[in-house]
Amino acid sequence: MTTATQPPRHPAGLAQKLADSGLRSTPQRELVYDVLLNKRDHPTADEVFARVKPELPGISLATVYNCLETLVQCDLVRAVNFERGPTRYCPNLRPHAHFHDEVTGQTHDVDLPETLFAKLKSELPPGFDANAVEITFRGKAKSSAN
Amino acid sequence: MTTATQPPRHPAGLAQKLADSGLRSTPQRELVYDVLLNKRDHPTADEVFARVKPELPGISLATVYNCLETLVQCDLVRAVNFERGPTRYCPNLRPHAHFHDEVTGQTHDVDLPETLFAKLKSELPPGFDANAVEITFRGKAKSSAN
DNA sequence: CAACAAATTGGAATGATTCTAAGGTGCAAG
DNA sequence: CTTGCACCTTAGAATCATTCCAATTTGTTG
Incomplete structure (x- = not known):
């Protein structure tokens, strides 16, 4: 790493928020957060993985999942459709x-x-x-x- | 059908609604619908399978999935959390x-x-x-x- | 009864996510 | 500055809900 280090594209808040939760700021976490901020099209974990890979070729999909979960826990990111579980069925037809x-x-x-x-x-x-x-x-x- | 036939526990609407869509009324479909009406706790497909099995031991899980989908298509049942796809992530923290x-x-x-x-x-x-x-x-x- | 369409079945296949075990990284105390 | 240790990352295996598939069964119609 020379003088060419790029400035972070995200608010300084990341490191702080992570620290608040006793967690470390890592290149992987910063990059994943960057990617979310830069294109706000609600990407999936796979899509985030694809966008992150070129800048950090060694990153693994598991890490992307880990980072996303970390960001959610720090209240920096929200998960949409986070009904992990199976679909449920309901015979109540009225709007509710x-x-x-x-x-x-x-x-x-x-x-x-x-x-x-x-x-x-x-x-x-x-x-x-x-x-x-x-x-x-x-x-x-x-x-x-x- | 003799006098021993059990009365359906659900409104007569099933057979009719199915017919409206050009579909048949089958024991499996009726039973699955019965189960949903009898305990309205938003069961999963697996739970429906477990409740249905004792009365129709030969039924398969695939059939339960098929029946549930059929009922949803006939507007007799709604699927909750039917975001089949992967979770999406969003850095917008304002309520929206x-x-x-x-x-x-x-x-x-x-x-x-x-x-x-x-x-x-x-x-x-x-x-x-x-x-x-x-x-x-x-x-x-x-x-x-x- | 014969033929055909619609349904069901079991098992294999898929796809997202999580788990696990092993190796890396960086701060902290001496 | 080196050692220890907790935190992170990684690759690949494992899980789990769901879908797909090919074969069989069932029901209806002629």
Whole structure:
């Protein structure tokens, strides 16, 4: 490494946030974060891997997964569709939301006023035409009061 | 069918809805639907398989998957978390929703007023304490207007 | 009953993710 | 500056949900 070291393309916050969690700043973590900031198209782990590889040819896919998880834990990045588990099925056909209890793992139906669903759709910018809205809450529900 | 035939535990609608789509009513499909109606705890395919097996020991997991997909196609059942694909990552930390373009497969960020997120949480029944809300729209966006 | 289409079946294949064991890296204390 | 040690990375194997496939079964129609 000569004087050619490139400045980081991301806010200085990374090293700090990592340190806050007792974690180290590594080239892999910085690069993965850079890639996410530079093209905000919600890439998959594989896509991040592909973008990172040219700059750090030795990096492994496992590391990309590790880095992404680390960034999520530090609240620097959010995972979309992070329902790791299998698909669940529900015979309730009325429009409703789901509440996912993080303690028990149970999923509850939550009825919401139709007007809210309408309101949500009406908030979409012009050019976006939604035919479905999915709302999922995460948290804890009082004991087993189904 | 003699007098010993058990009455279906589900609304008569099944056979009809299936027929509407040019599909047959089969013991497997009826039983899978029964199971979903009888215990509405959002079971996974494996769980459905386990509940169905005692009554129809010869049924295969593949058939359970097939039946579930059929029921979803007939609009009798909804699949929760049906993001089959890989997890996506997003460095946008402000509260926002996602719009999933079903044509291009792209995911866009959609900013919504904070008040809407608050409103949503306030609609939760007592005893439900959410620390996160996930909102995903599905539909099509006007051309490539990122 | 014969023929054909629709369904089911078991097992193999796929694909994302996680696990595991081994090797590297860098700070910290002496 | 060297040794120790905790943290990281790595490659490849393992897992798990889901899909695919080819063969068999079932049901309906002629």
